[in-house]
Amino acid sequence: MTAQLRVGILGATGTVGQRLVAMLEGHPQLVVTAVAASDRSQGKTYGEACVWRLPGDMPSALRALPVRSPEPPLDCDIVLSSLPADIAGPVETQFAAAGYAVISNSSSHRMDDDVPLLIPEVNAEHLALIPRRRGFIVTNPNCSTIMIALALAPLQSRFGVEAVVVTTMQAISGAGYPGVASLDITENVVPYIASEEEKIERETLKILGRVEGPRVRPAEFPLSAQCHRVPVVDGHMAAIRVQLGRKAEPAELRDAFTSFRGVPQELGLHTAPLCPILVRDEPDRPQPRLDRDAGGGMSITIGRIARDRVLSHRFVALSHNTIRGAAGAAILNAELLLAEGHLRLRNVH
Ligand code: NAP
Numbered sequence: 001m002t003a004q005l006r007v008g009i010l011g012a013t014g015t016v017g018q019r020l021v022a023m024l025e026g027h028p029q030l031v032v033t034a035v036a037a038s039d040r041s042q043g044k045t046y047g048e049a050c051v052w053r054l055p056g057d058m059p060s061a062l063r064a065l066p067v068r069s070p071e072p073p074l075d076c077d078i079v080l081s082s083l084p085a086d087i088a089g090p091v092e093t094q095f096a097a098a099g100y101a102v103i104s105n106s107s108s109h110r111m112d113d114d115v116p117l118l119i120p121e122v123n124a125e126h127l128a129l130i131p132r133r134r135g136f137i138v139t140n141p142n143c144s145t146i147m148i149a150l151a152l153a154p155l156q157s158r159f160g161v162e163a164v165v166v167t168t169m170q171a172i173s174g175a176g177y178p179g180v181a182s183l184d185i186t187e188n189v190v191p192y193i194a195s196e197e198e199k200i201e202r203e204t205l206k207i208l209g210r211v212e213g214p215r216v217r218p219a220e221f222p223l224s225a226q227c228h229r230v231p232v233v234d235g236h237m238a239a240i241r242v243q244l245g246r247k248a249e250p251a252e253l254r255d256a257f258t259s260f261r262g263v264p265q266e267l268g269l270h271t272a273p274l275c276p277i278l279v280r281d282e283p284d285r286p287q288p289r290l291d292r293d294a295g296g297g298m299s300i301t302i303g304r305i306a307r308d309r310v311l312s313h314r315f316v317a318l319s320h321n322t323i324r325g326a327a328g329a330a331i332l333n334a335e336l337l338l339a340e341g342h343l344r345l346r347n348v349h
Contacts, residue, residue: 001347001348002347002348003029003345003346003347003348004029004030004031004345004346004348005029005030005031005077005078005334005338005343005344005345005346006031006033006034006075006076006077006078006346006348007024007030007031007032007033007034007076007077007078007079007080007334008032008033008034008035008036008074008075008076008078008079008080008100009021009032009034009035009036009079009080009082010036010037010070010079010080010081010082010083010088010091010095011036011037011070011081011082011083011084012032012035012036012037012046012050012067012082013035013037013041013046013049013050013051013067014037014082014176014177015053015082015173015176015177015179015322016082016105016176016322016326016327017035017037017082018050018052018053018054019054019322019323019326019327019328020032020080020082020327020330020331021035021058021059021062022054022056022059022327023271023323023327023328023331024331025059025061027270027331028270029270029335029338029345030331030334030335031348032061032062032065033065033075033076034065034068034074034075034076035062035065035066035067035068036067036068036069036070036071036074037049037050037067037070039069041067042067042068042069043066043067044066044067045063045064045065045066045067046058046062046063046064046065046066046067047062047063047064049067050067053177070083070087070091071091071094071095072094072095072098072100073098074100076100077100077101077343077346078100078101078102078103078334078343079092079095079100079101079102079103080103080104080105080330080331080334081095081102081103081104081105081106082104082105082106082326082327082330083106084106084176085106085107085108088104088106088107088108088109089106089108089109092104092106092108092109092137093109093137095135096135096136096137097135098135099134099135100135101134101135101136101138101337101342101343102135102136102137102138103137103138103139103140103330103333103334103337104137104138104139104140104330105139105140105326105327105329105330106139107139107142107195107199109137109139110139110141110142110199110203110206111202111203111206112137113129113214113215113216114129114130114131114136114214114215115129115136115137115138115139116129116130116138116139117139117140117141117203117206117207117216118138118139118140118333118336119140119141119146119149119150119153119207119329120262120263120264120269120272120332120333120335120336121150121153121260121261121262121263121264121265121272121276122149122150122153122207122208122262123207123208124262124263124336124340125211126207126211126216127336127337127340127342128211129211129214129215129216130342136342138333138337140326140329140330140333141199141203141204141207141329142196142199142200142203142325143170143174143236143319143321143322143325143326144166144168144170144174144196144200144225144227144236144238144321144325145199145200145203145204145207146319146324146325146329147236147238147300147317147318147319147324147325148164148166148200148204148225148238148240148317149203149204149207149208150276150277150300150317150319151238151240151257151277151300151302151315151317152164152204152208152240152242153208153260154256154257154259154260154277155242155244155253155256156208156219158252158256159244159245159246159248159252159253159256160244160245160246161208161219161221161242161243161244161245162221162243162244162245163221163222163223163242163243163311164204164221164222164223164224164240164241164242164243164311165223165224165225165240165241165242165311166200166223166224166225166226166238166239166240166241167225167226167228167238167239168196168200168225168226168227168228168236168237168238168239169189169228169230169232169236169237169238169239170193170196170227170228170229170230170236170237170321171230171232171233171234171235171236171288171321172185172229172231172232172233173233173234173321173322174193174229174236174321174322174325175193175229180229185229185230185231186231187231188231189228189229189230189231190228190229191226191227191228192227192229193227193228193229196225196227197225197226197227200223200225200227201223201224201225202218204219204223205218205219205220205221205223206218221243232288232289234288234292234320234321234322235288235289235291235292235318235319235320235321236318236319236321236325237286237288237316237317237318238316238317238318239314239316240314240315240316240317241308241310241311241313241314242308242311242312242313242314242315243311243312244312244313247312248312248313250305250306250307250313253305253313253315254279254305257277257279257302257305258275258277258278258279260275260276260277261275261276262276263336264276264332264335264336267336267339269332269335269336269339270335271296271298271328271331271332271335272298272332272335273294273295273296273298273299274295275295275299276295276298276299276300277299277300277301277302278291278294278295278299278300278301278302279301279302279303279305280301280302280303281303282303283304285301285303286301286302286303286316286317286318287318288318291318292318292319292320292323293320296323296328297320297322297323297324297328298320298323298324298328298332299319299324300317300318300319300324301317301318301319302315302316302317302318303315303316303318304316
């Protein structure tokens with residue numbers, strides 16, 4: 001007999017859904033028992049419906065699973081949702097009302113008062129927002145926000161943060177499949193990603209805020225974001241300028257980043273990287289092709305740490321948008337929920 005949690009993936013045929021499937025193959029606690037997608041895929045097996053776009057083969061155990069409609073009941077204990085935001089909201093509410101724990105990549109519920117916007121290394125204490133009923137929703141942040149909030153967390157706790165200016169360069173896969181038309185993005189940069197700047201600005205402040213009673217009081221520093229789509233397949237980058245609350249040598253920021261650890265590292269969670277933040281000292285790093293897979297795609301990489309002439313300091317951060325920024329983030333959230341007793345394993349034969 002083994003103790004496992006049965007997982008249903010909503011949006012299992014998509015960019016994030018395929019990452020979830022790949023990362024859950026052989027997971028010690030989580031086993032995929034249900035997949036759901038649009039009516040284009042329903043009624044087919046996962047093997048028929050899904051054009052596998054990751055290196056290697058689709059996990060063979062899933063090939064014969066029937067693709068269901070994303071509505072309860074599904075043959076699983078929890079659902080990981082990677083549905084498009086325009087349909088995720090009511091679907092996730094419906095699953096939570098039916099008693100499922102919903103762990104979502106979508107933006108629909110991120111700012112709800114009773115929904116933790118969780119990065120386990122940064123704000124595990126926000127799990128206190130979960131309502132005391134069986135069904136609930138926990139979300140991971142936007143793919144760029146995760147990297148930005150992870151980078152700011154150690155600075156906020158060691159020096160205080162008074163202002164932040166962020167400029168992102170975001171990969172094509174962040175738009176899902178088929179994403180941005182090749183004729184729009186080849187040899188080009190698009191200085192617009194719908195709603196992205198607003199998401200980064202409000203989500204980061206919720207994540208770095210404090211739980212006060214039934215909601216989060218957001219962090220209060222001003223944060224301004226500009227977002228750009230660039231011709232990179234995977235790996236979001238952000239140039240970040242920050243005004244710290246006290247004077248600090250760049251070496252102190254470096255130390256704050258490299259020594260940063262959180263609850264997942266203390267608990268040794270399966271998907272947690274040893275170091276959530278890595279620092280590269282070479283003058284031309286981080287780079288998407290070279291650094292996005294650091295820590296199995298779960299570490300972010302920071303470089304170019306320096307004083308700044310306008311705010312106090314600046315640096316560049318990079319993370320894998322479909323791993324740390326999406327699928328890996330959701331799986332780490334599920335592992336934290338298990339470790340903290342919000343989810344329970346079941347004995348299966
Ligand atoms: P995607 O590649 O377009 O995949 C969308 C998935 O949702 C597919 O499985 C698709 O099924 C399914 N779907 C589409 N319309 C549906 C409908 N009406 N009913 C049921 N299922 C439907 O998108 P993605 O990049 O994986 O993104 C999924 C979610 O994660 C989005 O909310 C996105 O904002 C969020 N997210 C993405 C990233 C990233 O880096 N890509 C990062 C963080 C968060 P079919 O195959 O049947 O069409």
